[in-house]
Amino acid sequence: xxxxxxxxxxxxxxxxxxxxxxxxxxxxxxxxxxxxxxxxxxxxxxxxxxxxxxxxxxxxxxxxxxxxxxxxxxxxxxxxxxxxxxxxxxxxxxxxxxxxxxxxxxxxxxxxxxxxxxxxxxxxxxxxxxxxxxxxxxxxxxxxxxxxxxxxxxxxxxxxxxxxxxxxxxxxxxxxxxxxxxxxxxxxxxxxxxxxxxxxxxxxxxxxxxxxxxxxxxxxxxxxxxxxxxxxxxxxxxxxxxxxxxxxxxxxxxxxxxxxxxxxxxxxxxxxxxxxxxx
Numbered sequence: 001x002x003x004x005x006x007x008x009x010x011x012x013x014x015x016x017x018x019x020x021x022x023x024x025x026x027x028x029x030x031x032x033x034x035x036x037x038x039x040x041x042x043x044x045x046x047x048x049x050x051x052x053x054x055x056x057x058x059x060x061x062x063x064x065x066x067x068x069x070x071x072x073x074x075x076x077x078x079x080x081x082x083x084x085x086x087x088x089x090x091x092x093x094x095x096x097x098x099x100x101x102x103x104x105x106x107x108x109x110x111x112x113x114x115x116x117x118x119x120x121x122x123x124x125x126x127x128x129x130x131x132x133x134x135x136x137x138x139x140x141x142x143x144x145x146x147x148x149x150x151x152x153x154x155x156x157x158x159x160x161x162x163x164x165x166x167x168x169x170x171x172x173x174x175x176x177x178x179x180x181x182x183x184x185x186x187x188x189x190x191x192x193x194x195x196x197x198x199x200x201x202x203x204x205x206x207x208x209x210x211x212x213x214x215x216x217x218x219x220x221x222x223x224x225x226x227x228x229x230x231x232x233x234x235x236x237x238x239x240x241x242x243x244x245x246x247x248x249x250x251x252x253x254x255x256x257x258x259x260x261x262x263x264x265x266x267x268x269x270x271x272x273x274x275x276x277x278x279x
Contacts, residue, residue, distance in 0.1 A: 023130035023277040024065040026121060027056065028150060028173070030139035031070045033077035037224035043138060046077030050087040050263055051135035051167050053098040055270030060101075062274055067129070068107060071147045073117030075110045078102070079137045081220065087263045118149035126156040131273060135266070136168025136209065141230065144173035145185055151176035158200045158256060163276045165269050167260035171208040172230040174201055174257075175237060188236065189227040196238045205240045205254040207261040213246050 029052070035043045059066050070076055088094040106112045121129075132153060134140065144150055154177040157164050166173060175181050178199050187194035208230045218225070235241050243261060244250035250261040251268040258276075260269040 022063050022065065024067060024128060025059055025273065025277070026129040026132045026153070027052070027066055027068050028118070028132060028134050028144070028153070029068065029070050029076040029115075030137070030143050031072050031074040031076070032139045032142040035138045035142050036227070037221065038227055039225070041222075041224040043221050043224055044079075045138040045142075046079040047135050047137040047139060048079055048082035048087065048168065048263055048266075049095075049098060049102065050082065051137065051170070051266045053102055054088075054266045055133060055135070055165075055167075055273060057098060057101055058267075058270040058274055059277075062277075064274075064277060067121075068105075068113075068115045069118055069121050070115050071118050071143060071149055073115055073120065075108050075113035075115055077139070078108055079139070082137065082263075118147070118153060122149070122152060126153060126160075129157075129162070130277060131163035131165065132157055133269075133273060134166040134170035134173045136166075136170040136263070138169055140169050140173050141226070144170075145175045145233075146181045147173070147176045148181075151178070151181065155200060161256050163258060163273060164256050165258040165260075165273055166208075167266050167269050168209045168262050169230055171206055171259045172233060174206070174239075175233060177201065178237070184237065185228075185233070188233055194236060196236065199237075201257070202238045203240060204257055205242060205252050206234055206257065206259045207242055207244075207250055207252040207265075208234055208259060209262055210243045210246070212243075213262060216246055 029047050033046055035045050056066055085092045085095045178184055178197055184194045211229045211231045214229045249264040249268050251265055252259050258272050
């Protein structure tokens, strides 16, 4: 009951757009709070505050409905390292405003989170949603890249040409739409060269958090090492990759797909989502 009430309250409180243009955006986050690294090490992670909340705030302010989901319906985890004004252009007030909205949504509240499972999304019918958005943080590298349930979502949105937006580490979730995502990523983790599959995103132009950015920020892993980088994975999967200099906002669009390179790209992707919902 609380989840239903929360969704209604969010829609009612949103400002800006007329009902004629209001859309329903599915926001998919990871269930995970840690990332498995090489040599049995782990890294505490989750979603990045600005990557989730900047586009979400734009959508709610414009009068759209936002539905949150994770693979199993578990409340997602905020990466505490992302609670920093530098991800909001150094604007402390903007950081606090987005943090306050997150608290109001109760998204990370394990007892009262409005999050639903991807199985529930399938039961509702994918036709209920006009776009899907996957923010980053390292957590998608743990589960979304091999989630069969997310793969179904992406395949349905691809078939219908519905906007599919992903930011930073989020684009790694595209691999879930592969015929054998688990086998492909297992070979990557083993350092082997997987066979390049023919799949729905073959040849699409994308961007993602780059290998250069991973190298520049690997100190945050506390001496650990990722099993593979998302840029490498997407290139080996047959996607056409492009990038901007480290930390510079960069968005790539190709048909229904919208991808952002890093945290600075989240506002660009949010604006593109808004523009596409108005068409």
